[in-house]
Amino acid sequence: xxxxxxxxxxxxxxxxxxxxxxxxxxxxxxxxxxxxxxxxxxxxxxxxxxxxxxxxxxxxxxxxxxxxxxxxxxxxxxxxxxxxxxxxxxxxxxxxxxxxxxxxxxxxxxxxxxxxxxxxxxxxxxxxxxxxxxxxxxxxxxxxxxxxxxxxxxxxxxxxxxxxxxxxxxxxxxxxxxxxxxxxxxxxxxxxxxxxxxxxxxxxxxxxxxxxxxxxxxxxxxxxxxxxxxxxxxxxxxxxxxxxxxx
Amino acid sequence: xxxxxxxxxxxxxxxxxxxxxxxxxxxxxxxxxxxxxxxxxxxxxxxxxxxxxxxxxxxxxxxxxxxxxxxxxxxxxxxxxxxxxxxxxxxxxxxxxxxxxxxxxxxxxxxxxxxxxxxxxxxxxxxxxxxxxxxxxxxxxxxxxxxxxxxxxxxxxxxxxxxxxxxxxxxxxxxxxxxxxxxxxxxxxxxxxxxxxxxxxxxxxxxxxxxxxxxxxxxxxxxxxxxxxxxxxxxxxxxxxxxxxxxxxxxxxxxxxxxxxxxxxxxxxxxxxxxxxxxxxxxxxxxxxxxxxxxxxxxxxxxxxxxxxxxxxxxxxxxxxxxxxxxxxxxxxxxxxxxxxxxxxxxxxxxxxxxxxxxxxxxxxxxx
Numbered sequence: 191x192x193x194x195x196x197x198x199x200x201x202x203x204x205x206x207x208x209x210x211x212x213x214x215x216x217x218x219x220x221x222x223x224x225x226x227x228x229x230x231x232x233x234x235x236x237x238x239x240x241x242x243x244x245x246x247x248x249x250x251x252x253x254x255x256x257x258x259x260x261x262x263x264x265x266x267x268x269x270x271x272x273x274x275x276x277x278x279x280x281x282x283x284x285x286x287x288x289x290x291x292x293x294x295x296x297x298x299x300x301x302x303x304x305x306x307x308x309x310x311x312x313x314x315x316x317x318x319x320x321x322x323x324x325x326x327x328x329x330x331x332x333x334x335x336x337x338x339x340x341x342x343x344x345x346x347x348x349x350x351x352x353x354x355x356x357x358x359x360x361x362x363x364x365x366x367x368x369x370x371x372x373x374x375x376x377x378x379x380x381x382x383x384x385x386x387x388x389x390x391x392x393x394x395x396x397x398x399x400x401x402x403x404x405x406x407x408x409x410x411x412x413x414x415x416x417x418x419x420x421x422x423x424x425x426x427x428x429x430x431x432x433x434x435x436x437x
Numbered sequence: 438x439x440x441x442x443x444x445x446x447x448x449x450x451x452x453x454x455x456x457x458x459x460x461x462x463x464x465x466x467x468x469x470x471x472x473x474x475x476x477x478x479x480x481x482x483x484x485x486x487x488x489x490x491x492x493x494x495x496x497x498x499x500x501x502x503x504x505x506x507x508x509x510x511x512x513x514x515x516x517x518x519x520x521x522x523x524x525x526x527x528x529x530x531x532x533x534x535x536x537x538x539x540x541x542x543x544x545x546x547x548x549x550x551x552x553x554x555x556x557x558x559x560x561x562x563x564x565x566x567x568x569x570x571x572x573x574x575x576x577x578x579x580x581x582x583x584x585x586x587x588x589x590x591x592x593x594x595x596x597x598x599x600x601x602x603x604x605x606x607x608x609x610x611x612x613x614x615x616x617x618x619x620x621x622x623x624x625x626x627x628x629x630x631x632x633x634x635x636x637x638x639x640x641x642x643x644x645x646x647x648x649x650x651x652x653x654x655x656x657x658x659x660x661x662x663x664x665x666x667x668x669x670x671x672x673x674x675x676x677x678x679x680x681x682x683x684x685x686x687x688x689x690x691x692x693x694x695x696x697x698x699x700x701x702x703x704x705x706x707x708x709x710x711x712x713x714x715x716x717x718x719x720x721x722x723x724x725x726x727x728x729x730x731x732x733x734x735x736x737x738x739x740x741x742x743x744x745x746x747x748x749x750x751x752x753x754x755x756x757x758x759x760x761x762x763x764x765x766x767x768x769x770x771x772x773x774x775x776x777x778x779x780x781x782x783x784x785x786x787x788x789x790x791x792x793x794x795x796x797x798x799x800x801x802x803x804x805x
Binding site: 242243244264267268270272273274275276277278279280281282283287290291292294295296297340349 | 439440443444447450451454455638639640642643644645646647648649
């Protein structure tokens with residue numbers, strides 16, 4: 191049996207009468223790129239926050255990196271990386287300082303951190319800019335740096351919340367190269383996105399509507415199932431039935 | 438612990454990279470002390486005065502000399518007629534005029550009574566009153582000097598003494614006030630802004646997902662501003678001792694400890710503001726309106742609280758600056774020890790605990 195890195199079983203979160211996520215179940219295996227799709231307000235963020243150990247579920251069960259989301263949030267936090275749609279490095283710190291800071295709060299030893307940050311700068315071709323303030327870099331570089339910083343501590347899973355919002359197609363492509371690279375190194379990728387071409391890059395895709403997972407398969411499988419030519423059409427067919435207003 | 442130090446180092450970088458804020462942080466107390474100390478003082482020195490002397494005798498000369506030798510007045514010129522007098526006031530340079538009638542000294546010696554006219558520019562009533570009082574006092578001193586030669590059967594001579602502040606220096610009043618104000622400003626505004634900035638940037642999310650404890654995030658935000666505030670405190674105290682000649686009469690240790698407590702009060706207030714706001718602008722406005730204004734109004738160094746209507750007096754009790762101000766005045770100027778300020782310290786301590794409790798609770802709720 192393949193050990194699953196993320197396993198959710200009827201995971202539910204209720205805020206008063208409002209059921210944000212309703213009994214969602216899925217598994218993600220090691221090194222998989224898992225696309226987590228849904229319209230705004232469908233419950234993606236809530237699900238993601240529960241898996242990151244920021245929210246306690248109302249009912250159901252889930253493990254991330256083998257740790258329980260109810261009791262072992264500390265261990266979960268140590269074993270995941272996270273990058274949000276908002277750009278999340280400090281603009282008034284240099285590239286190197288940002289890397290050192292994030293590596294530092296994950297408790298990477300100084301020597302390892304030094305080696306890691308050097309190889310990271312080399313990989314991104316940022317050696318020359320390492321002493322520059324992050325604020326002066328172009329957005330594309332910032333996003334790539336953000337992602338690299340999020341996997342600096344070699345997490346088992348990295349959660350990407352609409353990571354490519356506002357970047358041009360070329361940089362998006364380069365960004366996905368980084369994602370593939372990470373997946374090949376055994377890091378599981380859990381990504382939300384609104385770009386359907388990006389959904390095609392995922393190994394498997396789930397689509398949430400009104401708090402429930404309505405479809406879960408490979409992009410190819412979904413297209414066959416819904417007799418659609420593109421992921422766009424698949425998404426539209428499902429999201430059209432949504433009752434919740436996007437906020 | 439290592440992570441904590443890394444985080445604090447990062448916070449210091451934020452503080453030192455932002456030159457404008459840095460300038461404000463350290464420039465503000467200096468500017469305030471200098472402003473209050475030399476420009477906005479309510480003591481009057483070298484006020485311009487004119488003299489119209491119709492007497493030109495021993496008495497008028499002696500009194501003029503006395504007025505001139507006091508540091509309050511500077512005699513601009515001796516006038517010759519009433520007309521010049523009006524013109525001088527209209528120009529606005531002079532604040533007071535003293536007119537001696539003919540036979541000033543002769544009348545004083547022989548009829549035991551003489552008159553002296555004092556005219557003051559009433560457009561600024563406070564200054565005018567003060568100046569007239571000075572002139573009356575100097576005149577009274579001269580009168581005693583003259584009368585000392587003749588014998589009067591009954592005399593009451595009040596011996597005046599201003600306790601703790603014999604020279605009636607304004608600095609005794611505003612240095613503690615500036616301390617209360619600056620520390621409040623730096624701590625409340627800076628902490629609330631720096632926490633809200635992380636929220637705005639989205640870095641707070643990353644920090645919350647990391648294994649770094651949320652409580653430590655808050656603590657590491659507070660530490661740099663605690664240190665900056667203590668530096669400010671030292672600067673203010675040094676300035677007041679060496680530039681204004683205002684000694685610290687009480688225990689410095691007690692003063693610093695109480696100030697630290699007050700800084701923590703302000704820090705927890707900044708934290709409270711940061712938990713209720715989402716943007717840096719709102720945080721700044723709230724700090725300014727919510728903290729700066731009440732501190733200025735109710736601390737007691739600008740407007741005496743005893744003169745306020747009762748409801749305002751009651752409100753002033755919940756302003757931490759008021760208690761801090763009272764403590765600093767007692768310790769710094771009167772040189773009193775802990776025994777005489779324990780009540781105020783306790784009030785401040787309870788306030789701090791309350792604020793800290795509420796803000797930490799709110800911070801946790803927001804996380805959930």
